[in-house]
Amino acid sequence: MSQPPDRDDAEEVLARLLPALRELRDGNFRRRLVVTGDGAAAEAAAIYNEVAERNQRLAGELQRVGESVARGQLPVAPVTLDGEVEGGWALSADSVNFMADNLTSQVRDIAQVATAVAAGDLTQKIDVDAQGEILQLKNTINTMVDQLSAFAAEVTRVAREVGTEGKLGGQARVYGVAGIWKDLTDNVNIMADNLTNQVRGIAQVTTAVARGDLSKKIDVNARGEILELKTTINTMVDQLSAFAAEVTRVAREVGTEGKLGGQAEVADVSGTWRRLTESVNRLAGNLTTQVRAIAQVATAVTEGDLTRQITVDASGEVAELKDNINAMISNLKETTRANQEQDWLKTNLARISALMQGQHDLDALAQLIMSELAPLVSAHYGAFFLTRTAEDGRRYLEHTAGYGRPPAREGPPLRFDFGESLVGQAAVDRRSILVEDAPPDHIWITSGLGESAPTSVAIVPVLFEGAVLGVIELAGIHRFSSVHLDLLDRLKESIGVEVNTIVVNTRTEALLGESQHLASELQARSEQLQNQQDELQRSNIELEDKAALLASRNKDIELKNIEIEQARQEIEERAHQLSQASAYKSEFLANMSHELRTPLNSVLILAKLLADNMDGNLTPQQVDLAKTVHQAGSDLLQLINDVLDLSKVEAGQMNLLPEDVVLGELARSLESMYRPVAAEKGLEFRVVVAPALPSSVHTDRSRLEQIVRNLLANAVKFTDRGSVELRIRLAQPTEVNSGALRRARQRIVFSVLDTGIGIPADKLSLIFEAFQQVDGTTVRKYGGTGLGLSISRELTTLLGGELQVRSEPGEGSTFSLFLPSEPTVDNPPQPVEPAAVETSAVEAPAVETSAEEAPADEKPPLPRVPTDAASTLDVSAEGIDPPLRSSELLNRETRPHAYGAVEPGQRGALQFNSEKVLVVDDDERSVHAMRVLLEQHGLLVVNADNALGALRELRTHNDIVIVLMDVMMPQLDGNEAIRMIREMPRYRDLTIIAVTAKAMKGDREQSIAAGATEYLTKPVDADRLLELLSEHLPAGMVTEAE
Incomplete structure (x- = not known):
C-alpha cells in the first residue's frame, strides 16, 4: 500500500536536512535547503535555513570584530544582524558589541593616560587591585610615576576603570535568561570589570539555541532520522558549550587573574568556528605582546635606564600609546641632561670662586685659575695675560701664567698691545672670541710622547666694571661644549673682581705706608722747625744784648726768616699731604668695612636661619653649632662697629641726639635684660633707684644705655660668685672732679658694683686705653677686644660727664658714671687722659668734661688735621647699628642665654x-x-x-x-x-x-x-x-x- 504524497515529501526533506545539520554542526553555514510545499517538513527546512543564515552572518561579524581587535584597529564597527532578531541572537550581538566597545574604551583610556604622561601630566595613578602580569604592569607604571615625581602624580581614573572597575564601555546586561547564557554573561562582565572584553561566546542552534538556552537538549523519544537530527543538534549544543567554556577560561585568566598569554583550545572544530577561535587567540596574543613590551620599557625607566624604547609593532590607538610613551622617555632624557649641565655649571662656579678668595698675589692667582679652569673645560693649552701699564700710560697684555705653556724662561715675557692679535682684539672689544677648526699649524699641544694641533681656541677677556684686567686663552683638541663656554662667560666677571681686589689692596697698602712715612717726615720737620724757632729766639736775645753786632748779623737774620718761611710752607704742605693720607686711610677703612660686611651679611642671615631651625630638621648639636657661628659673626660685627665708634669719637665726629630719658623706665629695662644673665651664672642682681631722683635726665639715651650696658656686661663677665648691683642716685659736687659738673644744677650717678676679681692698681689707667685689658696675656681667661671702656670713656666725655672707678683685687670693683641732669655746655669738650691712681681701694680720677678748664697754652698751634677714618665714615645711630646689646658684650659663658633671648x-x-x-x-x-x-x-x-x-x-x-x-x-x-x-x-x-x-x-x-x-x-x-x-x-x- 503506497504512502500519502505528503509523507514522501517529508521524508525527502528529512533526508536532505540530516546532512545539512551535520555540516552545520561542523561549522559550515553556507548550505541551504530548498523549501517546497508547506507543512511541517517545509517549515523545518525554512527554520534550518534561517538558523544557518543567522549563524553564518554572526560568525562573519565575530571574525571581523576579532581580526580588527587583533590588528589594533579601534574603534570596531558594531555587529549587525539583518532583520528583527531576539533572544539569544540579540544577546550574542549585543555581547560582542559590548566587548568591542569596552575594549575600545579601555585602550583609549590607557592611551589617554600615556598621552598625559608623555605631555608631562602625571597627576593620575593606577590604584586598582590586580593580579598576575596586569599587577606587574600596574606596579611598574606606579613605580615609574612615583620615581618620576616631577613628571607624574597619579593615573587615577584610568587605573580605577581599567584595573578596579573594568568599566570602559558599559557592562553586558541580558534580562530574562538563565543557565549557561547567564554564566557566560557573568563571566564576560567579570572579564570586563577587570581588564578586557576579549572573548564572546556565540552559539547558534535551532529554535532553542536562538532563545539562548544551552542547558536544554532534545530529549523527545524518536527513532530513525529524527534521532539522527536530535543527535546532531545535541552535538552542536555540546560544541557550543565547549567553545563558551574556553572563551570563559581565557577571559578569566587575562581579565581577572592577569595571566597574559592564554589561548583558547577548542578541539574538533573547523570552518568559521576555527577561524573565530584563531581570531580570539590572535587578540589575546597581540594584547599580551604589547602590554609586556610597555611593561619592560616602564620597568627600565623606573630603574633609571632612559635608553629603552617600545619597538613592538602596533597600529591604531595602541600605536599612539606607544609613540606617546617613547616621546615621554625622550623628553625626560633631555630634561635630565639639561639639569646635570646646570648642576655642573653652578658647582664649578662656586668652587672656583671659593678657591680665588683669600689670594694676595696676582701671579699666584693667575696660575691657580689656569690650573683649575683648563682641565675643567677639557682644554689642553692655556695662557693668562694680565693688563699692565707702561711708563707712558700705554696699556698692554703680559703673559703671566700658563697651562701646557709656561712663561718664557729667558728674556721678557710675551706681550701684546691692545688690538694686537686675537688676544689684544678681545681686550679691545671686551667680548669673547671662539675659533673653531683652527689650522694645524696654529699652535701645538705637546706631551712627553708627541704633539697634536688643537681644534678649538677660546679667548676670554677678564672684566671688572667694564675695564679689561686681563685675557685668558684656552685651546683644546675637542670642541668646547656650550656649557663650557657658558662657564667661561660667567667666570670672566668673577675673576675680574678678584684681580681688582688684589690690585686695590696692593695700592691701598702702598698708600697707607706712604701716608705713615709722610706723617713721620712731618713730625721730624715739625721738631726741626721748633728747634729753629728756639734758635731764633736765642738769636734775638743775643741781638738785644749785642746791638752793635746788629748790622753784621742782619743778613743772617734775613736768611733765618727765609728758612722759617720755607719751613712753615713745608709744614703746610706736609699737613696737606697728611690730610690726603687721612682720606686714603678713610677710604681704606670704608672699603674694608664693605668687604667685611658683605660676606658677614650672608654668614649671619644663614646662620640665624639654621639656628632657628624652623623646619625642625636639625639636631640639637647642629643648632648649637649654627648658634656658635652666628655669635662669632656677631662678635666680628661688634668689633668692626667698636673700631669705627672709637675712631669717630676720637675724630670728634660723633653726633648726639639729646632727649628726656625716664630713669625709672631705663632701670626696668636694664633689670629685665641683665637679671636672667646674672641668674644663669648664679649671681645676685639688684637695681637700686634712690627715691629723691628726678624723673628724667636730658641726654642721649642710646649713648647712655651703651655706657651702662658695657659696665654691667663687664661686671657680669668678671664676677664668678657674689652679686652685681646697679645704683642710681644724686651725686654731691664734692664727688666729681670736673668743674662743669660741680657747677651743674644736679648730677646723676650710675654706679655698677660687683664682687668680681677686681683690678690691680697698676692696671687702673690701662683699662681705659683701646685694645687693653687687665688680663692681656695669651692664656687669659676672659674674652673681649678691650674697646668697651675706651669707647665708654670717650662717650662719657661727649655727654659732659666723667667716669670713675674704684677697685681692689679680690674684692670687686665699682664703676661710676656721673652725668649732669641737663647739658652744661654747648660745644663738645676735649678728652683728657685719666691721671694716675692710688694702690688699694683706689679711685681713678674722672675724665674732664669741659674744655674751658684746659689751659690756653695747651691749644695746638695749627688747625687739627683729621687722621681717623671715622671723620668720613657714617657710624651714627642711623648709619650703622643700634646701641650695643647685652648679647654682644657678654663673654661666652653668658652668651647662650643672651642668644636665646630672642626665641x-x-x-x-x-x-x-x-x-x-x-x-x-x-x-x-x-x-x-x-x-x-x-x-x-x-x-x-x-x-x-x-x-x-x-x-x-x-x-x-x-x-x-x-x-x-x-x-x-x-x-x-x-x-x-x-x-x-x-x-x-x-x-x-x-x-x-x-x-x-x-x-x-x-x-x-x-x-x-x-x-x-x-x-x-x-x-x-x-x-x-x-x-x-x-x-x-x-x-x-x-x-x-x-
Missing part, C-alpha cells in the same frame, strides 16, 4: 602671601642668604646682579611689591638705579629699601634723596628687615602663623 619662631610668626620681592645685589652669597630668608616667610624672590638687570626684571614682572637695592654695584650704582625706577610712572610709589655694606658718611641721605623708602646697612638684621617688609606691604598681605 626661634618669633620671626616665623610672620608669614607673607607669596608677594614678589626683587633683590638687587652683585654678591651671589648675599642674594642666596636673602632668598632663603624671604622664601622661608612666604615671599617669592626675583634677583638681579646689577642695576640694569633690576630695570629689566621690573619690566618683566609687573607684580613686584618691594625692591631691596644694594647701593654699591658695578656699572651703575644703586642710587642711580633708584632714580631711574622713580622716573617710571608705575613705580613712583614702589617701596624701595636701600642696602649697603660701606656705610660712608652721608650715604643714608644720598639714598633717601635718590628716592629710597628705607635704608639698611649690612649685615642686615633679619628681624628688622621683616619688620620693614610687614610695615610697607599693603593691608592683608601679612598673616600671623598659628
Whole structure:
C-alpha cells in the first residue's frame, strides 16, 4: 500500500536536512535547503535555513570584530544582524558589541593616560587591585610615576576603570535568561570589570539555541532520522558549550587573574568556528605582546635606564600609546641632561670662586685659575695675560701664567698691545672670541710622547666694571661644549673682581705706608722747625744784648726768616699731604668695612636661619653649632662697629641726639635684660633707684644705655660668685672732679658694683686705653677686644660727664658714671687722659668734661688735621647699628642665654602671601642668604646682579611689591638705579629699601634723596628687615602663623 504524497515529501526533506545539520554542526553555514510545499517538513527546512543564515552572518561579524581587535584597529564597527532578531541572537550581538566597545574604551583610556604622561601630566595613578602580569604592569607604571615625581602624580581614573572597575564601555546586561547564557554573561562582565572584553561566546542552534538556552537538549523519544537530527543538534549544543567554556577560561585568566598569554583550545572544530577561535587567540596574543613590551620599557625607566624604547609593532590607538610613551622617555632624557649641565655649571662656579678668595698675589692667582679652569673645560693649552701699564700710560697684555705653556724662561715675557692679535682684539672689544677648526699649524699641544694641533681656541677677556684686567686663552683638541663656554662667560666677571681686589689692596697698602712715612717726615720737620724757632729766639736775645753786632748779623737774620718761611710752607704742605693720607686711610677703612660686611651679611642671615631651625630638621648639636657661628659673626660685627665708634669719637665726629630719658623706665629695662644673665651664672642682681631722683635726665639715651650696658656686661663677665648691683642716685659736687659738673644744677650717678676679681692698681689707667685689658696675656681667661671702656670713656666725655672707678683685687670693683641732669655746655669738650691712681681701694680720677678748664697754652698751634677714618665714615645711630646689646658684650659663658633671648619662631610668626620681592645685589652669597630668608616667610624672590638687570626684571614682572637695592654695584650704582625706577610712572610709589655694606658718611641721605623708602646697612638684621617688609606691604598681605 503506497504512502500519502505528503509523507514522501517529508521524508525527502528529512533526508536532505540530516546532512545539512551535520555540516552545520561542523561549522559550515553556507548550505541551504530548498523549501517546497508547506507543512511541517517545509517549515523545518525554512527554520534550518534561517538558523544557518543567522549563524553564518554572526560568525562573519565575530571574525571581523576579532581580526580588527587583533590588528589594533579601534574603534570596531558594531555587529549587525539583518532583520528583527531576539533572544539569544540579540544577546550574542549585543555581547560582542559590548566587548568591542569596552575594549575600545579601555585602550583609549590607557592611551589617554600615556598621552598625559608623555605631555608631562602625571597627576593620575593606577590604584586598582590586580593580579598576575596586569599587577606587574600596574606596579611598574606606579613605580615609574612615583620615581618620576616631577613628571607624574597619579593615573587615577584610568587605573580605577581599567584595573578596579573594568568599566570602559558599559557592562553586558541580558534580562530574562538563565543557565549557561547567564554564566557566560557573568563571566564576560567579570572579564570586563577587570581588564578586557576579549572573548564572546556565540552559539547558534535551532529554535532553542536562538532563545539562548544551552542547558536544554532534545530529549523527545524518536527513532530513525529524527534521532539522527536530535543527535546532531545535541552535538552542536555540546560544541557550543565547549567553545563558551574556553572563551570563559581565557577571559578569566587575562581579565581577572592577569595571566597574559592564554589561548583558547577548542578541539574538533573547523570552518568559521576555527577561524573565530584563531581570531580570539590572535587578540589575546597581540594584547599580551604589547602590554609586556610597555611593561619592560616602564620597568627600565623606573630603574633609571632612559635608553629603552617600545619597538613592538602596533597600529591604531595602541600605536599612539606607544609613540606617546617613547616621546615621554625622550623628553625626560633631555630634561635630565639639561639639569646635570646646570648642576655642573653652578658647582664649578662656586668652587672656583671659593678657591680665588683669600689670594694676595696676582701671579699666584693667575696660575691657580689656569690650573683649575683648563682641565675643567677639557682644554689642553692655556695662557693668562694680565693688563699692565707702561711708563707712558700705554696699556698692554703680559703673559703671566700658563697651562701646557709656561712663561718664557729667558728674556721678557710675551706681550701684546691692545688690538694686537686675537688676544689684544678681545681686550679691545671686551667680548669673547671662539675659533673653531683652527689650522694645524696654529699652535701645538705637546706631551712627553708627541704633539697634536688643537681644534678649538677660546679667548676670554677678564672684566671688572667694564675695564679689561686681563685675557685668558684656552685651546683644546675637542670642541668646547656650550656649557663650557657658558662657564667661561660667567667666570670672566668673577675673576675680574678678584684681580681688582688684589690690585686695590696692593695700592691701598702702598698708600697707607706712604701716608705713615709722610706723617713721620712731618713730625721730624715739625721738631726741626721748633728747634729753629728756639734758635731764633736765642738769636734775638743775643741781638738785644749785642746791638752793635746788629748790622753784621742782619743778613743772617734775613736768611733765618727765609728758612722759617720755607719751613712753615713745608709744614703746610706736609699737613696737606697728611690730610690726603687721612682720606686714603678713610677710604681704606670704608672699603674694608664693605668687604667685611658683605660676606658677614650672608654668614649671619644663614646662620640665624639654621639656628632657628624652623623646619625642625636639625639636631640639637647642629643648632648649637649654627648658634656658635652666628655669635662669632656677631662678635666680628661688634668689633668692626667698636673700631669705627672709637675712631669717630676720637675724630670728634660723633653726633648726639639729646632727649628726656625716664630713669625709672631705663632701670626696668636694664633689670629685665641683665637679671636672667646674672641668674644663669648664679649671681645676685639688684637695681637700686634712690627715691629723691628726678624723673628724667636730658641726654642721649642710646649713648647712655651703651655706657651702662658695657659696665654691667663687664661686671657680669668678671664676677664668678657674689652679686652685681646697679645704683642710681644724686651725686654731691664734692664727688666729681670736673668743674662743669660741680657747677651743674644736679648730677646723676650710675654706679655698677660687683664682687668680681677686681683690678690691680697698676692696671687702673690701662683699662681705659683701646685694645687693653687687665688680663692681656695669651692664656687669659676672659674674652673681649678691650674697646668697651675706651669707647665708654670717650662717650662719657661727649655727654659732659666723667667716669670713675674704684677697685681692689679680690674684692670687686665699682664703676661710676656721673652725668649732669641737663647739658652744661654747648660745644663738645676735649678728652683728657685719666691721671694716675692710688694702690688699694683706689679711685681713678674722672675724665674732664669741659674744655674751658684746659689751659690756653695747651691749644695746638695749627688747625687739627683729621687722621681717623671715622671723620668720613657714617657710624651714627642711623648709619650703622643700634646701641650695643647685652648679647654682644657678654663673654661666652653668658652668651647662650643672651642668644636665646630672642626665641626661634618669633620671626616665623610672620608669614607673607607669596608677594614678589626683587633683590638687587652683585654678591651671589648675599642674594642666596636673602632668598632663603624671604622664601622661608612666604615671599617669592626675583634677583638681579646689577642695576640694569633690576630695570629689566621690573619690566618683566609687573607684580613686584618691594625692591631691596644694594647701593654699591658695578656699572651703575644703586642710587642711580633708584632714580631711574622713580622716573617710571608705575613705580613712583614702589617701596624701595636701600642696602649697603660701606656705610660712608652721608650715604643714608644720598639714598633717601635718590628716592629710597628705607635704608639698611649690612649685615642686615633679619628681624628688622621683616619688620620693614610687614610695615610697607599693603593691608592683608601679612598673616600671623598659628
